[in-house]
Amino acid sequence: MRRTDTGTRGFGVQQLLLEQNPNIVFELDKELMIIGINASGVSFFQTEKNELLGKSIAEYTTRGCLEKLNNAILNDEIHTSGCELTLVSKSKGPKVFLSELHAVKDNGAQRFFIFCKDIIQRQSESDDTEKEEVIRKNLRRQEILSEISLAINTLDSFENNIQHAIEIIGKFTDVSSVYIFEDDESGETTNNTFEWCNKGVEAQIEELQDIPYEIIPSWKKILKEDGLVFSQNIFELPEDLIAILEPQHILSIIVLPLYFQNTFKGFIGFDECTNNRQWTRSDIELLKTVSNMISNSFQRRAAEQSLLLSEKKNRAIIESIPDIIFHFDSEGNFLSYSSSNEDDLIFPAKDFMNKNLADLFPEEFAVHMKVAIRECIADGRFSTEYKLNVDDRENDYEARFIKMNENEVMCIIRDVSERKEHEKQLRMALEKAEQANLSKSLFLANVSHEIRTPLNAIMGFSEVLIDKVEQPLYKSQLRTIMNSGKTLLHLINDILDLSKIEAGKIEIENEPMRLESVVHEIKQVYHQKVEEKNLVIETKIDDNVPLFLALDEVRIHQILFNLVGNAVKFTEKGFIKVHVKGKTTRDQKLVNLTIEVKDTGIGIPEAQQEHIFESFTQQSGQSTRKYGGTGLGLAITKKIVEKFNGSVTVESSVGKGSVFTVYIPDIEIIREDPEALNEVDPEIGNLVFEPARIMIVDDVEYNISLLKNLTAQEEFEYITASSGEKALEILKYEIPDIIFMDLRMTGITGYQTTEILKKNPKFNHIPIIAFTASAMTTSLPAIKALFDGYLRKPVNKKQVYFFLKKHLDYSVKVNLPEEKVAESKDRQLSDECKQKLPQMIRRLEAEAMPQWLNIKDELIIFEIQDFVKKVKSIVEAYPCEIMKNYTRVLKESIDGFEVDAIEKHIASFPGELALIKEILRENNIEIS
Numbered sequence: 001m002r003r004t005d006t007g008t009r010g011f012g013v014q015q016l017l018l019e020q021n022p023n024i025v026f027e028l029d030k031e032l033m034i035i036g037i038n039a040s041g042v043s044f045f046q047t048e049k050n051e052l053l054g055k056s057i058a059e060y061t062t063r064g065c066l067e068k069l070n071n072a073i074l075n076d077e078i079h080t081s082g083c084e085l086t087l088v089s090k091s092k093g094p095k096v097f098l099s100e101l102h103a104v105k106d107n108g109a110q111r112f113f114i115f116c117k118d119i120i121q122r123q124s125e126s127d128d129t130e131k132e133e134v135i136r137k138n139l140r141r142q143e144i145l146s147e148i149s150l151a152i153n154t155l156d157s158f159e160n161n162i163q164h165a166i167e168i169i170g171k172f173t174d175v176s177s178v179y180i181f182e183d184d185e186s187g188e189t190t191n192n193t194f195e196w197c198n199k200g201v202e203a204q205i206e207e208l209q210d211i212p213y214e215i216i217p218s219w220k221k222i223l224k225e226d227g228l229v230f231s232q233n234i235f236e237l238p239e240d241l242i243a244i245l246e247p248q249h250i251l252s253i254i255v256l257p258l259y260f261q262n263t264f265k266g267f268i269g270f271d272e273c274t275n276n277r278q279w280t281r282s283d284i285e286l287l288k289t290v291s292n293m294i295s296n297s298f299q300r301r302a303a304e305q306s307l308l309l310s311e312k313k314n315r316a317i318i319e320s321i322p323d324i325i326f327h328f329d330s331e332g333n334f335l336s337y338s339s340s341n342e343d344d345l346i347f348p349a350k351d352f353m354n355k356n357l358a359d360l361f362p363e364e365f366a367v368h369m370k371v372a373i374r375e376c377i378a379d380g381r382f383s384t385e386y387k388l389n390v391d392d393r394e395n396d397y398e399a400r401f402i403k404m405n406e407n408e409v410m411c412i413i414r415d416v417s418e419r420k421e422h423e424k425q426l427r428m429a430l431e432k433a434e435q436a437n438l439s440k441s442l443f444l445a446n447v448s449h450e451i452r453t454p455l456n457a458i459m460g461f462s463e464v465l466i467d468k469v470e471q472p473l474y475k476s477q478l479r480t481i482m483n484s485g486k487t488l489l490h491l492i493n494d495i496l497d498l499s500k501i502e503a504g505k506i507e508i509e510n511e512p513m514r515l516e517s518v519v520h521e522i523k524q525v526y527h528q529k530v531e532e533k534n535l536v537i538e539t540k541i542d543d544n545v546p547l548f549l550a551l552d553e554v555r556i557h558q559i560l561f562n563l564v565g566n567a568v569k570f571t572e573k574g575f576i577k578v579h580v581k582g583k584t585t586r587d588q589k590l591v592n593l594t595i596e597v598k599d600t601g602i603g604i605p606e607a608q609q610e611h612i613f614e615s616f617t618q619q620s621g622q623s624t625r626k627y628g629g630t631g632l633g634l635a636i637t638k639k640i641v642e643k644f645n646g647s648v649t650v651e652s653s654v655g656k657g658s659v660f661t662v663y664i665p666d667i668e669i670i671r672e673d674p675e676a677l678n679e680v681d682p683e684i685g686n687l688v689f690e691p692a693r694i695m696i697v698d699d700v701e702y703n704i705s706l707l708k709n710l711t712a713q714e715e716f717e718y719i720t721a722s723s724g725e726k727a728l729e730i731l732k733y734e735i736p737d738i739i740f741m742d743l744r745m746t747g748i749t750g751y752q753t754t755e756i757l758k759k760n761p762k763f764n765h766i767p768i769i770a771f772t773a774s775a776m777t778t779s780l781p782a783i784k785a786l787f788d789g790y791l792r793k794p795v796n797k798k799q800v801y802f803f804l805k806k807h808l809d810y811s812v813k814v815n816l817p818e819e820k821v822a823e824s825k826d827r828q829l830s831d832e833c834k835q836k837l838p839q840m841i842r843r844l845e846a847e848a849m850p851q852w853l854n855i856k857d858e859l860i861i862f863e864i865q866d867f868v869k870k871v872k873s874i875v876e877a878y879p880c881e882i883m884k885n886y887t888r889v890l891k892e893s894i895d896g897f898e899v900d901a902i903e904k905h906i907a908s909f910p911g912e913l914a915l916i917k918e919i920l921r922e923n924n925i926e927i928s
Contacts (some may be wrong), residue, residue: 024097024116032057032069046091046658048123062086063570073112085116133424135465139477142458144172148290152297162297163196163892169290170196173283176273177201182266191268201273204248216240222420229255233276252277254284256291260299268294326411330358330377376401376409393874396420396870452490459513460706461486463796472892481527508643512670513553516541519578522560526568536575545582546591548670562633567599573601591669595662603654607629613638690809695719695736697727697753698771699745707740710797711804724748728756736766738807743772754786829923833880838927840878841916848874864902865894888911
């Protein structure tokens with residue numbers, strides 16, 4: 001704490017500091033009573049200013065800090081550096097500040113000013129650079145894990161999925177090779193089954209087959225005991241390992257075990273042949289995660305193979321059941337027989353040939369069979385079942401009678417005892433299947449929860465970070481992560497939607513939406529694939545389509561995602577066009593919507609067009625390896641459209657392309673003025689909320705952290721609880737303005753906690769928003785009935801702010817657009833710039849304009865990059881800021897692969913030149 005004497009003349013200055021300083025400022029008398037405090041101090045203590053005045057500073061600091069303060073004043077100590085001072089707020093608790101003490105004399109009386117600066121804020125400023133690098137690395141690792149997860153979970157062949165996965169991690173780590181070995185059944189030998197090699201590295205998979213562990217005894221021992229074989233220099237490894245690694249020119253290595261159901265089944269390795277690589281802890285943890293993901297994939301394949309083998313065995317058993325054929329006359333006499341195995345006959349042939357049924361069997365059975373013979377002769381066919389005791393055991397038989405002539409029949413008898421037993425087992429299996437179906441629903445809900453919960457963190461924190469990072473490249477990478485997350489989410493939703501379709505439980509939730517935004521988003525999703533294939537994607541929305549409609553935005557997005565995705569997938573050259581049309585109904589309150597997705601792709605044969613909307617159906621002859629896909633997209637699309645009471649049709653010609661048409665009737669038109677709606681839903685960054693207390697109840701810490709980051713504003717105070725029980729205990733003393741409640745928690749669930757709160761008059765006015773990762777909709781009506789709204793993970797800022805705006809008071813601040821600010825600055829020219837600007841405009845027209853004319857229609861990235869370099873080289877040769885903003889923004893758009901932005905800025909180049917000429921005219925400067 002530093003003490004200074006300023007004298008009476010400085011008192012006015014100190015008063016100004018007291019009122020305007022952004023730090024906390026106290027004014028104390030010699031008894032250390034508070035006689036003044038600024039707005040920052042009042043905000044920290046969250047109480048009225050009058051309640052602070054006249055009280056001792058001792059009530060708001062610790063005993064140790066109070067002693068330091070007394071000593072500084074009494075001993076007239078002066079320190080050159082600040083001391084730590086702890087301030088205690090009843091609502092926020094203790095917090096440490098850096099403090100400075102100033103003494104002032106006023107008419108002989110001495111007063112003291114204490115300035116307190118947030119110590120955490122000061123420390124954080126020095127960490128920005130380091131955090132930025134950590135963020136970049138973590139984002140890339142998250143992206144790689146997402147790519148690998150997608151690779152091994154697609155419906156392509158297992159071999160292709162694993163090969164793709166090791167290629168992804170190989171390219172990311174830039175190792176020499178990645179390989180997988182699988183052990184044989186004995187576990188004594190191992191085989192190289194998958195391999196990826198970097199450029200210049202020779203494949204060795206053919207040579208590395210049937211490798212006995214006995215020649216490398218240390219290998220499996222180290223993997224089992226240490227969990228990995230790891231060395232930055234292989235000559236530090238045991239001799240038996242050096243002997244097998246050195247001939248392969250391996251310098252450093254990481255090998256991780258693969259366990260299937262807790263049994264060692266092989267390993268995955270990463271070799272470096274060019275240098276003694278220094279593996280980091282982050283590298284090792286990433287590779288461990290990848291090995292676990294691949295182990296799970298192998299286990300899933302083993303389960304599928306076991307199921308196929310079991311089905312094959314059951315089929316062979318059923319097909320091997322033998323039949324016995326008898327020839328009867330109309331009186332029931334045996335005339336002949338046929339059997340593949342005479343041991344199957346109840347009696348030897350000599351005992352029943354030329355005898356009557358009544359001679360061999362009990363009367364009741366003989367009469368039953370004779371009636372069957374007469375019925376067959378009368379009707380041509382007859383079948384019956386009966387039981388018969390054989391070898392003291394009651395067997396079941398099936399008899400099928402076929403008329404041969406008016407006096408003879410053929411009877412095919414099959415011992416169906418096994419079938420009856422099998423049917424019994426089937427009935428039991430059916431009961432189990434029904435139970436399994438229920439379990440499947442629970443499983444899907446749990447899987448959805450387990451996938452969506454980490455996906456919620458990936459997508460949510462990416463959205464938080466994209467608002468915090470400034471570098472365009474990082475923003476582009478974050479957008480890639482978010483788009484990858486959305487793709488994974490679409491995959492999850494497809495699988496879950498199929499289950500919902502089978503159960504007839506697809507839900508349509510119509511809310512006001514802007515169709516134009518969805519169409520634009522779909523175009524953005526596919527622009528990279530379109531660019532890679534040198535295609536053109538065009539969108540058009542007719543003027544008669546209302547700006548705002550009542551539709552289920554998620555389902556409309558899903559329809560367009562599937563249709564446009566198919567168009568991009570099956571089109572190698574040409575274009576994809578999305579055309580939205582509208583036709584208002586007679587009452588003017590509803591509109592019939594037509595969405596056409598047209599492509600110039602491979603087309604669909606007419607005979608197959610009626611089948612493409614069936615589940616798991618793909619075009620006959622279509623290459624799964626080339627085109628991929630599950631065969632679910634169009635089936636799901638059809639079911640969703642039918643839920644809207646609409647239809648989807650296709651017109652197609654092989655080799656020319658296809659047109660998919662979605663028709664949705666009677667859509668409600670939202671009549672609000674778009675400008676008014678924009679005021680209700682402004683940019684989130686311009687919302688200023690009134691002070692409010694937000695309670696978050698969730699047993700997953702990063703879910704709490706995510707919600708706090710998504711809603712972060714100075715006006716918000718957060719109350720958190722990790723269980724329903726803790727929430728109820730806290731609510732005895734705290735009253736929040738809104739509650740976000742996770743549904744699935746241990747102990748008291750979110751449902752039970754909310755029911756208790758809604759029944760209590762003290763809390764039933766508080767809006768409670770359900771927060772869940774479950775994707776099944778069977779409980780949706782219960783959620784809607786109990787809660788004031790719900791958020792389904794992964795959530796984004798827009799969804800969260802929808803409920804904050806709905807339930808909390810806020811205002812909107814208006815900012816001048818950056819373009820206007822830049823344009824205003826551009827018009828302010830220095831004298832030197834005024835002299836040089838005509839020459840610059842002449843060069844731009846002579847050198848850059850011809851290049852622009854060549855690139856403006858094709859929009860080829862490398863040509864645009866050359867154009868930017870040309871414009872930049874001309875502009876930077878002159879002492880003028882004008883046009884520099886144009887080149888900067890265009891370059892950022894290229895770095896971020898923002899196709900729409902690139903197209904917009906390229907098209908605006910002549911306008912930029914026209915603006916310069918206008919500025920010259922305003923400054924009375926002629927262009928010679």
